[in-house]
Amino acid sequence: MVSELAQRLLAWFDQNARALPWRESPPHPYRVWVSEVMLQQTQVETVLPYYQRWMTRFPDLETLAAATEQEVLRLWEGLGYYQRARALHRAAQILVRERDGCFPQRATEWQTLPGIGPYTAAAIASIAFGEVVLALDGNVRRVLARLFDLDLPVDSPAGERELRRIGQVHVPIDRPGDFNQALMDLGATLCRPQTPQCEVCPVAGLCLARARGTQSLRPVRRRGGAVPHYIVTAAVIWRGEQVLLAQRPPQGLLGGLWEFPGGKQEPGESLEEALQREIREELGTTIVVGEKVGVFRHAYSHFRVTLHAFHCCLVGGEPQPLEATALEWVPVTRLTHYPMGKLDRQIAQTLMQARPSASAG
DNA sequence: AAGACGTGGTG
DNA sequence: TCACCAAGTCT
Structure with a gap:
């Protein structure tokens, strides 16, 4: 029945x-x-x-x-x-x-x-x-x-x-x-x-x-904890008309997607110090931090971030993929071909607007 | 078993 | 600005 x-x-x-x-x-x-x-x-x-x-x-x-x-x-x-x-x-x-x-x-x-x-x-x-x-x-x-x-x-x-x-x-x-x-x-x-x-x-x-x-x-739900808020940095490292992208490892947050390298600011660090440390750890090289690209905010499922992105120049040796799956130098006009999360896409969009391709203009 | 894992909409 | 929620799964 x-x-x-x-x-x-x-x-x-x-x-x-x-x-x-x-x-x-x-x-x-x-x-x-x-x-x-x-x-x-x-x-x-x-x-x-x-x-x-x-x-x-x-x-x-x-x-x-x-x-x-x-x-x-x-x-x-x-x-x-x-x-x-x-x-x-x-x-x-x-x-x-x-x-x-x-x-x-x-x-x-x-x-x-x-x-x-x-x-x-x-x-x-x-x-x-x-x-x-x-x-x-x-x-x-x-x-x-x-x-x-x-x-x-x-x-x-x-x-x-x-x-x-x-x-x-x-x-x-x-x-x-x-x-x-x-x-x-x-x-x-x-x-x-x-x-x-x-x-x-x-x-x-x-x-x-x-x-x-x-x-x-209804429905009754169990309560979740408070979500942390991180200050993070990202480096747009230029080599001529190209910028450096790192591919994130397959597991974990944004697995397999591409990003501008960088990371969390630790207590007591300036943004510039945090970025230089992260680049040393991730790429095994040294950068000079230049002008700010922009400040971007984003809420993930379990934390929030405020991201400070900077234009940077390489002064150390060739970057090594110490934590990334791969590194690639990419012309700004080709950034759309690389899958990215929301924040990195915002950075990429900012770069593409600042340096429109001849054909697009 | 509780926390990690994206993003956009809603009040 | 913020908390909550949405056709969940994996570890």
Whole structure:
């Protein structure tokens, strides 16, 4: 028997589902997969242009597997969590090499691939292969926490177990993928974190938080700590018309992306001293710090930075990639070809505006 | 198991 | 300016 919750949700979804490019009939595993990875911690509106560009350049599994990592990162630039792009690329190569280009069907198989966790595996398996599994993401957590007025933190192990237990029994065997997407659409459009639109919600009559007036208290979350703020420096080291870029190591923050070398200011250091020290440590050489390029601010997920960038000249020996994966001298006009994070892209943009190419002017 | 991991939108 | 949040995964 189908739960009333599922019936109402699906009826609403049939009328109100958002038209999204990866929602096709029948759904295509590759396109559903790419969309789900892009959508990890990222809103639909942000994903749309990236998805379109991706599908134009990498229309299928084989094309993606054959691409270079640099091109993959360049298309991903701006989406964040760059490990997702690298994992997607690696998984494509695994499927082509080890499975002859055939997609898994079960969620448990999908989850063995890099970049695919419990949520994404369940989403793909239910949407593209009809597996009856709950796809528990942030939206679904919030919707279920309200429907059942759950007072456990939804991001705790106990809370998650409870949500799975509560939610799984409602997944209908005939339309598991639509059910999951209906829950997510509801969370994204009506059952929003602030000021949920209960008046027009198709399942308001079944909602315990609505009945008790506790919508704004759900979901309960554990508190995060304060985020640190760092002062960092970056060097634009010139050699003729070229500047020096360093490629960050594959693991960790902005893995595989390119940057202007530099680093944190330590207590007691001037900006210039910090930059000279960082260049000595990272490149094994010495610079003269000149005019300021600009000051840039940025908030990462777990800290904030204020970045001071300076024009610099090399006075020591040839730079060595002591901490970077690679170093390259790059003409300013070619900086767009190197994938970068937000801050370094801002520096690059500033340089390109200051020294426009002849053809662009 | 808690923290690392991007970026943009919102109140 | 700031805290919180968003279709999570990895270690």
